[in-house]
Amino acid sequence: RLLNSRDTELLERAGRVVPNGVWGHMATRAIGPDYPQFFSKSDGCRVWDADGNEYIDFMCAWGPNVLGYRHAEVDAAALAQMDKGDIGNGPTDKMVELAELLVDTLDHADWTLFQKNGTDATTVCVTIARAATGHRKILVARGAYHGAVPWCSPSLVGVTSEDRAHLILFDYNDITSLDAAIDEAGDDLAGILLTAFKHDVGKDQHLPEKAFLAHARAACDRTGAALILDDVRAGFRLDVRGSWARYGVKPDLAAYSKAIANGWPLAAVAGSERFREGAGKIFTTGSFWYGSAAMAAAVKTVQILRDSDALAHTEAMGERFRAGLSTISARHGFTLRQTGPAQMPMVLFDGDQDLRIANAFCAAALRHGIYLHPKHNMFLCAAHTPDDIDRALEAADGAFADILSAGILAA
Template sequence: MTATLANSRDIALQDRARRVIPNGMWGHMATRSIAPGYPQFFSRADGCRVWDADGNEYIDFMCAWGPNVLGYHHEAVDAAALAQLRVVDSGNGPTETLVELAEELTATLDHADWCLFQKNGTDATTACITIARAGTGRRKIIHARGAYHGAVPWCSPSVVGVTAEDRAHLIPFDWGDAASLDAAVAQAGDDLAAIILTAFRHDVARDQELPTTAFLQAARAHCDRTGAMLICDDVRAGFRLDLRGSWARHGVKPDLAAYSKAIANGWPLAAIAGADRARAGAESIFTTGSFWYGAAAMAAGLATIRILRDTDALAHTEAMGNRLRKGLDEAASRHGYRLRQTGPVQMPMVLVDGDRDLAIGNALCLAALRHGVYLHPRHNMFLCAAHGPADIDRAVEAVDRAFADIAAAGLRPA
């Protein structure tokens, strides 16, 4: 193996953090949940690159876990946000930008008649559930096993501190399985408020699965027949696959959809986009947050959506994803490995075939770090418009060297 990264400052920061932060870090960005040796703290980012606290540079394939869709520090997006900051951000009420952004989104998303804004994806998915229950007067929510919809008691992947009552009205089913969905709908009976689905199956450490049109149509038909709401959790995939909404290519329209991550290129913003049949529910509930009306992030969102609409950013990102997928397959094959690359190429899940305990994937990603590429061994990754052909080729070369490192160490599937 090659030498380890210089990481003395990162280690020192982790030691300091443990004194004042439980476990030193929380949530999905706690690197102890990835693999020992990952940098926890970063000093800057630009385009498709990040630098850790020790100054090590990486071509980044996590893109801030999704928000970076155009490139870190995109000049036009940041200029729009900063111009708004100089006037007002959080005030006694929103600015005109709120209305402009809602108008832009309803004109862009093929299923949207109205919008509400929040700060995080969990805010948006939770409000969608509340709106669906308010609008239908029912309680049961059907969701796919293993799907991630946020980190509050009704949906958190951890049940520590969660009561049975928090999840009393959730009914699980198996993603993509029409018979399983039929059974869940039957179990809900006349108390079905909503079916919530992620845009595609992106469970951790599993092959990703794109929805079939038939499956989405079946979910839509159940909601049409029962009067329930169909909710698309488009937090992760929204504004990466299709500006009209991730299900637009299937011709299936949700009643409610939750967006965040890429909506404002890293500025904190989330949105619910709803159809008119869900408007009464939205009008009847109380949902709010002190910073949900911040104008700077909305200005960034407005700029981001317009850039995505007026440029080839999405097509370029898809092309770079295809280039990366091909290069990684070839690099793996040269060293006697086989990859399982699933999901959209813009949001790839990359697993080593036969790597049952992810030990090989962990070692590969750690070796890639040492060669200047930031990958994730068990979570889907992200590309952005700032990734160019030279970045992809350099990353593939680095991963090729990482495969050589783990092969030399004798790490092979059992």
């Protein structure tokens, strides 16, 4: 049983001064009472909850941690910049340095603009697409997450139908449904917005089919619309050149955030020459968007990702975890569906309609010292070592044994 008295106390206090105590994707209400809500520290691939329980972490702050928490070189770069002042009346030289680095590193970018959160970046992409084309319709894949403001929020509470009036839905990887959406947009098509791969919550993940991406690219070339890549979740984790570089398909606009500065707050929009003028026409800004410490952190993060084997290592650790989990689950009589890139694993149990097995397994895993998620894709980072993965697999083995002895059987 986990020690959780401090967590309980913090939740009670928060509940009095913050609606529901906590909000958004990190609220653990949705995944069960065994999850600690509050954390006290993080380091490498480990997190400690408010009661001091230590976990090998497979969420990586839901994506920002790509090199390891408290990465010495990244944090030194950010703190050195902090020492000179993080914000002022405009950008520092770090903005130019970072923009040059991204234009050099991303395979599709001729320019960049910076923000703070992924939602800022996807919203700026959509705004630029509309400004540049003079059209309104944005095509989005059913079930995809692009952020938490009215035009894209997964919740319709507080959202008007007018906010969503110019979205048209299609199914990811389905050319016929994309074509139907393109037809519906007619001569008012501003952009096609796609995540790097299909990574919807609670569903098996799917890599993009090359023919599907090529079809979307051709449709945008034909109509003048923007092909927009939402690389907020996968960017700088799968491939430092952008997540579609391996498919040879270049987006017109792409949104990055999460891993770009290894946890320092930053987002970026990167675009092609054709959209430079549109990007220059819109009004886009924020009080903290020129913060230079996060930009210094991003310069260092992207340089390390570019010049080291960090991402190849992370993928190898993902493969090691996936293979081990597959063997161990089978030994206990469970069949897992492990989908998507190994460094961003989605692990679902066969026949687990109500997530009864996944919830029990993840709660047991917490007690064995690993932090997993029952229905969201997880994240590995460069700080995971083979030894960490092997320890995590031992913990998983214990968790399977626990749920079996508690009477949770494979479906």
